[in-house]
Amino acid sequence: MCLDGYTPVPPTHVAAVVTYLERRDPPAPRPAEPLPLAAIGADVARYRALYAAIGTPWLWFGRARMTDDALGTILSHPDVEALALTEDGRDIGLLELDWRQAGDAQLAYFGLVPEAVGQGRGRRLMDEALARAFARPIRRFWVHTCTFDHPGAVAFYRRSGFRPYARAIEVTPDPRLTGDLPGDAAGQIPVLTA
Template identity: 55%
Template sequence: MIDKEKFIGDGYWLLPPGKLANVVVCLEMTAKPTQRPVPQRDRPFALERMPGPDLGAYRALFRRIGEDWMWFSRLKMPDDRLHAILADPAVEVFVLKEDQIHIGLLELDFREEGQCELAFFGLVPEAIGQGAGRFLMDQAIQKAWARPIRRLWVHTCSFDHPGALGFYRRSGFVPYAYAVEVHDDPRLTGHLPRTASPQIPLIEK
């Protein structure tokens, strides 16, 4: 969640070595958009609810999807806390498949009454640009608005895929806030390999 009570002033803010900062954009939709036509494919995608919670399978897919985009939150989270989230009946986790191969992850969080957070949404690198993202987003919107919610929201950041923000806006999300996130570089804490996200400079000292 974004803390709406914390603000920083204008200017440049120097980070100590080992820290990263990125700009977060928060987006929301407050009504279900019109469903887009779904292109027909010779090899259709399939979306399946993830059984479990199987922390090993979840983290393996999370890492495959997010290593290039600095996803690390669920890798460093203690097992008991992650288990509690994934086992919560108000959290729905789905795996996108093509030919029985796991290529995408969708996590919808309904724990806040009247709202749904699109908590995690992503594809493995080889699936990007193949229509899988549009299919997965259409499924996310349908499943979120099938519940009695007033708002579906998501956030993206400057570490994400360059096309992510435009994709969310084309899907019907409207930006409503900026935030700055500061955290330890997970490549230095061991939660991601040092080769992860090579487009983000690794500064140790």
């Protein structure tokens, strides 16, 4: 396998560089104003609506490809916590934590709807994520992000105390061509035709 140079990607697929980050030390306790968080639980419709509102501009497809039963199984697992950040009666942020891997907590999904970005809500939501993750006895808290995500994602995670530790290339069928996402999703990533 050649690791140098360019590798062609079929026009029916997309490719992203994935960065894995981890944090092994709990944050210092901080006085925090309570966040208006609501448990999503196994409410698949609510989860899908929030996931799409946050992730469609960034080509999030992982949960979009899942059946309702598969997604409901994850969301109802006792070691998974999916929370919605709410404001004026509507969901504007997603915090999904996963403790299913022994000794680890994963920040499975984290984000804000586009109009809520850049106003300090992400920092507060991350502070909540860190507090909740390290409230259990864990070795590390980890997350992965990719080049399709918000351009400030890696820097935000690093400012939050996460350290990059691995990279991968993800190649997958373009979710706009498979029907998992609308054809106009993530306009900054062109759809190629064969």
